[in-house]
Amino acid sequence: MEGPRLPPSATTTHHEADDDKPDDPPSVWHRPTSSLPSLPSQDQPPQHWRNHSLNLSPILATPPSSLPPPDSIPELETYVVQVPRDQVYWTPPPENAKYVQKRQNKPEKNKKNWCSKRLMWIFIILIAFGLILGAITLTLHYVFKPTLPVFAIEKISVQPSNFEVTLRAKNPTSNMGVIYMMKKDEIVSLTYKLKRLGRGIFPRLSQAASGSNKVTLKLDGSTKNAVMPPRGSKQPISLVLAMELNAVYEAGPVKKNKDVVVTCDVNVKGLLDAKKVEIVSEKCKSEFKN
Structure with a gap:
């Protein structure tokens, strides 16, 4: 009785194959390719792999010089470009x-x-x-608005060759001083029924704001220049005092010039007999000419 048949050994198989087919190449034992380590692309496989691996034999049979070169990583390089100064490589926007x-x-x-x-x-x-x-x-x-000055006759005295008239002048302007001066070619006149009894000038007078001063006018003339009532008559005599003055109002840098016309109507008694004339009534009127 025959026992189980053993598998032929590698030596037996090798010899049998040599006997049967002398021209065939010897059979080889194949190693699984999955067990091979990963090969670098630039290194050639070992000699024993080259002889005993069927999967690599077609590739390894190719000469090394015919294999494609491995992928190379480009190196960073620096370039220096010289551009002439007269060339412009920037284009402005269309706007x-x-x-x-x-x-x-x-x-x-x-x-x-x-x-x-x-x-x-x-x-x-x-x-x-x-x-x-x-x-x-x-x-x-x-x-700074000037106000009309106020004049009043306080006293009249008669001298042989002149009249003395005392006036009270008041400046009602509260924020400006004033200077009174006689205008050029103008005079102060004292008349009786349009006949001039005396003439003179108004002296320069300075007044502060809201100031009041007395001024005395000396008028050359006499009562002989007009027909007067007889001596001893108690009838009042009406006289007119007229003058035109230049008033300069000042308040710091502010200055204003005004022409003032003054007319005073006065009734007196004893103009011919007494040394002191009695003033019955008087009224002075002032107005700006400009």
Whole structure:
């Protein structure tokens, strides 16, 4: 009875194959390719792999020089480029070109617009300056406004060749002083029924704001220049004192010139007999001429 048949050994198989087929190449034992380690692309496989692996034999049969080169990593390089200074490699945006073209096409219009704006600003500045100046002028006019002076006759005395008239002058302006001066070619006159009894000048007089002063006028003349009532008559005599003065009102830098016309109507008794004339009534009127 035959036992189980053993598998033929490698030696037996090798010899049998040599006997049967002398021309065939010897059979080899195949190693699983999954057990091979991963090979670098640049290193060639070992000699025993080259002889005993069927999967690698077609590739390894190719000469090493015919294999494609491995992928190389490019190295970073630096380049120096020299550009002439007179070359411009920057192109402005199209909006700039349109703006320049618009300016070049209408230079006269742009110049005219600039001149118009300049004239407009000058005109506005002049108007503003005029308004400010007008406001200042109105303020000064209403704040520093001269008031008519007040005159009153307090005393009249008769001398052989002249008359002495004492006046009370008052400046009612509260914020401005005043200086009274006689106008050129003007005189103070004392008349009776349009006949001049005496003439003279008004002395220079300075008054403070709301000031009051006495002033004495010396008028050259006599009662002989007119037909007077007889001596001893108790009938009042009406006299007229007239003068035109230049009044200069001042308050710091503010100065105003005014011409003042003063007319005083006075009734007196004893003009011919007594040394002291009695004033029955008097009234002085002042007004600005300008």
